[in-house]
Amino acid sequence: DAGITQSPRHKVTETGTPVTLRCHQTENHRYMYWYRQDPGHGLRLIHYSYGVKDTDKGEVSDGYSVSRSKTEDFLLTLESATSSQTSVYFCAISEFGAMSNQPQHFGDGTRLSIL
Amino acid sequence: RKEVEQDPGPFNVPEGATVAFNCTYSNSASQSFFWYRQDCRKEPKLLMSVYSSGNEDGRFTAQLNRASQYISLLIRDSKLSDSATYLCVVNIGGSYIPTFGRGTSLIVHP
Numbered sequence: 001d002a003g004i005t006q007s008p009r010h011k012v013t014e015t016g017t018p019v020t021l022r023c024h025q026t027e028n029h030r031y032m033y034w035y036r037q038d039p040g041h042g043l044r045l046i047h048y049s050y051g052v053k054d055t056d057k058g059e060v061s062d063g064y065s066v067s068r069s070k071t072e073d074f075l076l077t078l079e080s081a082t083s084s085q086t087s088v089y090f091c092a093i094s095e096f097g098a099m100s101n102q103p104q105h106f107g108d109g110t111r112l113s114i115l
Numbered sequence: 116r117k118e119v120e121q122d123p124g125p126f127n128v129p130e131g132a133t134v135a136f137n138c139t140y141s142n143s144a145s146q147s148f149f150w151y152r153q154d155c156r157k158e159p160k161l162l163m164s165v166y167s168s169g170n171e172d173g174r175f176t177a178q179l180n181r182a183s184q185y186i187s188l189l190i191r192d193s194k195l196s197d198s199a200t201y202l203c204v205v206n207i208g209g210s211y212i213p214t215f216g217r218g219t220s221l222i223v224h225p
Contacts, residue, residue, distance in 0.1 A: 031211050042217035043159070043202075050211065058212075090158055096211050103149045103204070104213060106158040 003027050006091050006107035014115055019078040021110050023091030025071075031094045032074040033104065034058075034066065036087040043090070049074055081114045088112075118142060119205050121216035128223055132193045136219045138203030139185045146208035148179055148186050153200045153218065162188075162201070193223045 003026030013019055023032060034046040035058075045058030047066040055066050063085060065077045078085055088111050092104040121138045128134050140148075148165035163170065165177040165186050176189040186205075190197055203216035 043215045045212065048212065088156075094211065094213075103147075103161045103164060105161065109158050 004107040010111045012113045021076040023074045029093040033092040034076045035090045086114045118214045119216040125220035135189045140205045145205045147206035149204040151202040198223045
């Protein structure tokens with residue numbers, strides 16, 4: 001399995017508190033992604049990174065920020081958590097080959113509950 | 116029209132059955148195609164890539180039809196352990212943002 005570690009695996013917190021999720025990889029892959037998955041919506045991209053300090057927004061980025069100061073770490077921050085951000089969050093990594101895209105590999109996920 | 120569409124199912128089949136899923140995509144510039152498997156409350160895991168000539172991995176066969184813009188996954192001799200959601204993933208050439216289908220649910224019963 002690809003070396004991807006998400007932390008924490010589970011978190012319960014209150015509305016209005018800041019929350020940071022961490023994704024750590026040991027594969028030295030250039031691309032890292034944060035997704036959320038909710039019933040009826042499938043996987044939705046929050047933010048992604050294409051290198052150290054290079055990040056961009058996905059389709060559901062409102063209320064989230066990210067940072068990537070090292071190749072191996074990609075942090076997702078909820079500045080002021082809301083109940084609508086209760087979800088399962090997946091980190092993914094990939095590389096981009098010369099001729100085709102390589103598949104993504106996912107971390108185990110973080111189950112976040114905002115009360 | 117959604118970029119990647121899958122029949123959500125569920126497909127309910129007996130053990131030993133053969134079952135096939137299709138996934139259609141709208142962007143003709145799509146170049147990379149994958150099938151993932153996702154078990155309940157778990158992360159998606161790569162099942163297989165889909166190559167232009169079609170490819171097989173044990174009981175699983177994947178095919179690509181560029182003319183009609185769909186990919187397929189065939190599972191032969193279904194096992195109880197095949198019960199999962201199968202996600203279709205499409206990458207447009209030059210893009211590193213894949214597009215995921217919402218998945219097809221498969222339930223294999225005794």
